[in-house]
């Protein structure tokens with residue numbers, strides 16, 4: 001009756017893996033040209049790993065797309081490039097800097113480039129003619145994301161209209177759309193941060209080293225530990241200190257905070273997040289602190 | 305009123321569960337339902353809060369907004385109503401998915417809207433749920449929207465429903481009121497064919513019987529809602545079906561002989577060596593089952609797998625790999641539809657129909673009857689409007705091996721899709 005599995009995944013994780021692989025195969029079956037948004041962060045790495053398992057022994061039938069803010073952790077770029085080399089994945093990089101250089105985007109006063117990703121993303125989707133774009137967003141990250149469908153229809157401007165979301169029943173995913181529209185697909189919608197880490201542990205998935213405890217020169221801004229860098233920090237009155245930290249999320253360096261941590265293994269991290277009193281975005285994302293609806297507003301404009 | 309406190313060091317860690325239990329922990333998927341303002345989102349907020357699943361930054365955001373809105377306590381519905389329009393209007397518009405664990409189980413919870421205009425979102429939440437928590441306002445008891453949601457739950461094959469008689473604080477914790485609602489609802493559930501009903505008096509606002517047993521209802525000796533959810537054994541309608549594996553995608557790496565059919569098993573199970581039926585009298589033998597863990601000897605319902613066969617047969621996405629009880633292909637279909645679109649569906653309408661992994665052209669031949677939610681009677685109708693439940697006949701452009709709905713929608717479920725813009729018009733259950 002039961003499968004002869006390696007026995008490393010709990011029934012809960014196995015259920016999530018089965019669901020995600022089903023979604024990824026639906027995407028391959030329903031769409032012509034698909035991009036998988038790949039930042040080198042843990043969620044996109046897990047989506048890529050699921051895709052690898054979904055289509056083995058054939059290569060992943062999606063192109064990787066990295067919207068590069070230019071404010072990168074070098075460790076993450078290095079990890080990304082090594083993964084591409086190892087797996088033979090196709091990688092396309094859309095650089096926010098190019099849009100700034102052409103005068104089509106303007107640097108923000110706070111130096112953060114996270115919100116600037118939307119235009120390059122939407123324009124690259126249009127230019128490349130992607131009809132579906134896979135993302136690693138999870139519903140447990142944020143209240144507006146908790147409202148997102150697995151197949152999310154976006155208008156020609158990439159915009160999300162929460163009032164017009166399609167009903168999504170059973171496991172029948174409807175990828176139908178008008179020319180010019182595209183579908184954003186979130187295969188790990190139902191995973192939590194803890195699920196991601198348990199899976200990374202069980203499947204021995206490699207991650208950029210900044211997810212684990214390391215020494216770093218940081219400074220404190222509004223209670224968040226940021227890395228010193230060209231993008232603008234620290235300013236006067238913000239002393240640089242050396243601390244043992246790790247990152248819970250990876251994004252634009254200017255708005256992604258580190259947490260003080262001694263967790264150096266996946267198991268340590270699972271223990272650490274189970275006792276944390278802050279959500280991962282609350283602890284580490286300045287952009288979500290701007291307002292109660294920051295994420296919803298960004299999504300309406302075409303953000304993930 | 306129960307004191308709302310942040311987790312402290314002496315309390316169990318938020319959302320944490322003994323790691324020994326992690327390895328075997330099962331998932332329960334559930335949703336809320338009920339009429340507008342019956343307290344569904346407050347209930348979900350209460351459940352999250354009292355299971356210590358709310359972290360300090362989320363809680364302080366809710367505290368801040370509650371204060372700004374002039375509430376005297378915490379408005380726990382703000383934990384789930386994630387859209388600006390929802391918070392401004394104090395109603396839920398679309399489904400919110402929340403995740404939490406206790407030592408016993410992991411829960412995937414969909415909070416659905418009660419407003420009749422958003423019933424399609426409720427249907428979305430119910431379709432993936434094993435258990436439905438239906439709320440009523442103790443002051444109003446069973447109303448039309450309660451009946452509609454119970455009908456949807458029964459139709460979609462949910463066998464376990466909790467009726468939470470909420471706002472029991474507003475009727476002075478009256479046992480009489482509770483009993484009256486309980487009787488009416490139990491009779492209704494029986495009529496709709498729901499196998500198991502549990503009725504619990506709660507106050508989502510004050511916390512009675514949600515996670516903590518209440519001293520305000522000494523006359524109630526049953527479980528709290530969480531107690532029920534942690535222990536309920538989910539019974540599926542027993543399915544005698546053999547293998548059903550709709551092919552999602554054919555895996556053929558260039559330059560090799562490998563040819564595998566990828567899909568998720570919708571019913572039955574499968575072993576290497578099994579003979580499978582492929583339609584038009586064709587059969588073959590399973591030579592390999594490939595999984596995310598490598599090769600396996602067997603696989604069962606719910607598994608995402610790749611199957612390799614002994615013979616070279618022309619199969620592609622939309623085809624079905626089945627056991628000996630493979631359904632005959634047919635172009636005629638009787639189905640129960642739930643209207644999901646603002647534009648009515650009329651006989652003659654040309655649509656696309658998704659069934660499993662197939663997508664075919666179809667025509668709505670006739671509307672045989674419409675269901676009156678309040679009386680449970682069927683009557684003739686000209687058009688299927690949003691939220692209508694109708695029995696219809698459909699004609700397909702190609703043969704499909706369809707069969708009656710079972711397994712909570714893994715088999716026998718369909719969508720009708722607008723040919724022009726791709727929107728979902730109706731959900732259907734094959735009769």
Ligand SMILES: Nc1nc2c(ncn2[C@@H]2O[C@H](COP(=O)(O)OP(=O)(O)OP(=O)(O)O)[C@@H](O)[C@H]2O)c(=O)[nH]1
Pocket residue numbers: 338339340341342343344345346347381394395396397416417418419470471472473474506507508509510
């Ligand atoms: N007194 C009392 N009020 C409650 C209780 N539960 C909810 N309420 C109040 O009822 C109102 C509606 O609550 P919600 O949780 O938003 O209702 P809902 O069912 O989610 O509403 P929709 O999602 O819009 O259908 C709010 O003002 C709540 O504070 C309760 O147990 N007792």
Ligand SMILES: [Mg+2]
Pocket residue numbers: 343344345346381395396416417418
């Ligand atoms: Mg609500």
